[in-house]
Amino acid sequence: MRTFDIIKRKRDGLELGKEEIDFIISGAVSGTIPDYQITAFLMAVYFKGMSAREVRDLTFAIRDSGVHPDFSKVEGLRVDKHSTGGVGDKTSLVVCPIVASLGLKVAKMSGRGLGHTGGTIDKLLSIPGFNVDLNEEDFIEIVNRTGIAIVGQSKGLAPADKVLYALRDVTATIDSLPLIVSSIMGKKLCADDDVIVLDVKCGSGAFMKNIEQAEELATAMVQIGQSAGKKVRALITNMEVPLGQTIGNALEVKEAIDTLKGNGPRDFEEICLVLASHILELAGKGSYESCYDMAKESISSGKALDKFREMIVAQGGKAEVIDNFNLFPQAQYCYEVRADKSGYVEKIDSEAYGLASLTLGAGRNVQEDEIDYSAGIVIHKKSGDKIEQNDVIASLYTSNESALSRAESIVKNATIIGEKQINQPLVLKVIG
Numbered sequence: 001m002r003t004f005d006i007i008k009r010k011r012d013g014l015e016l017g018k019e020e021i022d023f024i025i026s027g028a029v030s031g032t033i034p035d036y037q038i039t040a041f042l043m044a045v046y047f048k049g050m051s052a053r054e055v056r057d058l059t060f061a062i063r064d065s066g067v068h069p070d071f072s073k074v075e076g077l078r079v080d081k082h083s084t085g086g087v088g089d090k091t092s093l094v095v096c097p098i099v100a101s102l103g104l105k106v107a108k109m110s111g112r113g114l115g116h117t118g119g120t121i122d123k124l125l126s127i128p129g130f131n132v133d134l135n136e137e138d139f140i141e142i143v144n145r146t147g148i149a150i151v152g153q154s155k156g157l158a159p160a161d162k163v164l165y166a167l168r169d170v171t172a173t174i175d176s177l178p179l180i181v182s183s184i185m186g187k188k189l190c191a192d193d194d195v196i197v198l199d200v201k202c203g204s205g206a207f208m209k210n211i212e213q214a215e216e217l218a219t220a221m222v223q224i225g226q227s228a229g230k231k232v233r234a235l236i237t238n239m240e241v242p243l244g245q246t247i248g249n250a251l252e253v254k255e256a257i258d259t260l261k262g263n264g265p266r267d268f269e270e271i272c273l274v275l276a277s278h279i280l281e282l283a284g285k286g287s288y289e290s291c292y293d294m295a296k297e298s299i300s301s302g303k304a305l306d307k308f309r310e311m312i313v314a315q316g317g318k319a320e321v322i323d324n325f326n327l328f329p330q331a332q333y334c335y336e337v338r339a340d341k342s343g344y345v346e347k348i349d350s351e352a353y354g355l356a357s358l359t360l361g362a363g364r365n366v367q368e369d370e371i372d373y374s375a376g377i378v379i380h381k382k383s384g385d386k387i388e389q390n391d392v393i394a395s396l397y398t399s400n401e402s403a404l405s406r407a408e409s410i411v412k413n414a415t416i417i418g419e420k421q422i423n424q425p426l427v428l429k430v431i432g
């Protein structure tokens with residue numbers, strides 16, 4: 001088999017066989033196929049697409065390209081949720097404790113943030129002492145004992161994705177449906193969960209800018225998951241609005257804790273309850289409505305918060321942060337962005353808010369960048385809210401004073417104030 005012929009066949013729009021896809025993936029990981037040929041292959045896929053069968057074979061080849069913990073040692077039904085990448089998306093910090101408090105097992109391997117979107121691992125690292133690098137034995141033991149552990153993706157997990165993603169990132173081939181589906185599901189299926197609920201973001205700042213694209217992505221991911229024998233459902237959710245009122249690591253953890261205490265923003269609590277209910281329903285805990293009530297009760301009774309506390313303790317973190325937010329890293333500067341005119345907030349550009357938060361130090365441009373865990377944004381006015389001139393739109397937090405004016409101008413330009421009161425739905429569609 002020759003790489004040249006495989007690239008040529010894909011370039012000409014032909015369907016590749018499983019052996020050809022396996023050949024490319026094993027060559028990418030071993031380094032026997034040079035980057036320029038892998039890149040040409042990726043560009044050919046970008047332009048010619050892939051059949052459902054090819055996407056499935058590519059996904060499974062990525063899944064099987066490395067090593068990962070042996071999850072068969074986890075007792076009970078394993079569940080997970082996965083988001084395609086959002087701004088201010090801290091739902092895992094609430095949804096996972098809810099479902100774990102109701103008897104399901106969450107052995108979660110999460111990513112770090114890159115660009116304008118955040119990562120669950122960075123958020124958890126803002127809790128002093130929290131360890132996301134557990135060895136396999138401790139990871140499994142904690143999940144079996146407490147029902148929940150969240151760790152970073154191990155080095156050996158789906159190495160093919162690391163090679164492909166790095167090349168896609170610099171060759172304008174990120175936004176290709178077969179490549180996104182195989183990248184996300186190739187990693188997700190390594191955890192071998194029984195139930196997966198996918199949160200597919202749609203709108204500015206998401207990979208999928210409109211509902212048609214989001215539906216195509218969601219459907220493809222659900223089909224792949226089902227073909228691997230998993231129970232999978234996807235929710236297409238609105239990214240035109242950042243989730244909740246905070247963006248930035250420690251700020252988001254504090255908001256998640258408030259939500260687990262029953263004092264979170266309504267929209268954020270609602271999306272968490274919806275995601276948790278879908279997981280519980282797929283896991284056979286009852287009808288959607290009864291699962292929703294169970295999820296709500298797990299917050300009102302304090303069970304979900306207790307589970308979150310148990311997870312922090314088990315992973316070496318300072319659980320006292322739950323009762324004393326001063327124990328989180330504190331920003332040196334806080335600056336209020338004020339409205340230039342009165343009206344309604346018609347639109348918030350989530351991606352721009354994510355970029356402003358990155359500018360303040362909450363994210364990284366490249367994987368090696370250091371994060372300021374205290375940095376970020378508290379949003380005081382969201383789409384649909386009435387606003388008067390000089391009202392505070394958002395508070396900016398940072399320890400880098402020189403970032404404030406740039407972040408302020410990004411936030412101002414990203415907040416459209418007009419005459420109309422437009423209320424955005426949270427969940428646009430459920431697939432599967």
Ligand code: URA
Nearest residue numbers: 084085179180183184
């Ligand atoms: N997230 C991933 O892990 N891969 C992609 O290709 C896009 C989003």
